[in-house]
Amino acid sequence: MQLFIDSADVAELHAAAASGLIDGVTTNPSLIAKSGRKMKEAIAEICSIIPGPVSAEAVATDVEGMLSEGRYLARIASNVVVKLPLTENGLRACRTLADEGIRVNVTLCFSAVQAMLAAKAGAYFISPFIGRLDDIKVDGVGLIREIRKVYDNYNFRTQVLAASIRTPEHVRDCALAGADCATLPPKIFAALYKHPLTDSGIEAFLKDWKSTGQSIL
Numbered sequence: 001m002q003l004f005i006d007s008a009d010v011a012e013l014h015a016a017a018a019s020g021l022i023d024g025v026t027t028n029p030s031l032i033a034k035s036g037r038k039m040k041e042a043i044a045e046i047c048s049i050i051p052g053p054v055s056a057e058a059v060a061t062d063v064e065g066m067l068s069e070g071r072y073l074a075r076i077a078s079n080v081v082v083k084l085p086l087t088e089n090g091l092r093a094c095r096t097l098a099d100e101g102i103r104v105n106v107t108l109c110f111s112a113v114q115a116m117l118a119a120k121a122g123a124y125f126i127s128p129f130i131g132r133l134d135d136i137k138v139d140g141v142g143l144i145r146e147i148r149k150v151y152d153n154y155n156f157r158t159q160v161l162a163a164s165i166r167t168p169e170h171v172r173d174c175a176l177a178g179a180d181c182a183t184l185p186p187k188i189f190a191a192l193y194k195h196p197l198t199d200s201g202i203e204a205f206l207k208d209w210k211s212t213g214q215s216i217l
Helices: 010-018 029-035 039-049 063-074 088-099 112-120 130-135 140-154 168-177 186-191 196-212
Strands: 002-006 024-026 054-057 080-085 104-109 125-128 159-162 181-184
Touching: 002 010, 002 186, 010 039, 010 186, 024 181, 029 039, 039 054, 054 104, 063 080, 063 088, 080 088, 088 104, 088 112, 104 112, 112 125, 112 140, 125 140, 130 140, 130 168, 140 159, 140 168, 168 181, 168 186, 181 186
Parallel strands: 002 024, 002 181, 024 054, 054 080, 080 104, 104 125, 125 159, 159 181
Antiparallel strands: none
């Protein structure tokens, strides 16, 4: 499964990129606003840090506005993926941009039928928000399974990008459910390394090694 970082913080992205384990980045207007930077310069720098797909979101709500913003964002760098909402206008714009060869990440997906429409509109990614579904007592990972089944039934090429990830367990469950990608806040990515038995095992090994009085070098 591909792992993306959900951030517009350059320091966080440099740290994540250094791991060699990050495949892409997702951003949104809230993350750009939090960074305090102009969108174009922020996206351009992010694209230089992470060579994989970098989602940059249009904020227009009408079709023509989405098309204008989407084309503008796509020109920033070759690895930009234009992010559009799962609305009627968003899917109409998605169809046009996809036909022009611009990759689109359709976001704010909360049902399998929405995901089916996005695939038919030519979406490159679909972003189901599993954490927000869990918040209202709906099985978010269950939605990943449903979308995977629908896409496999009809050989849709749209990639399932699990979003609104809240825990390392979400990452595990999405991988088991067949998500192609997951986008993680930096703190969740860091938590994937952690397990108490790993820590206690290292402590025990180091203690035993110290008792030998040896040095490897």
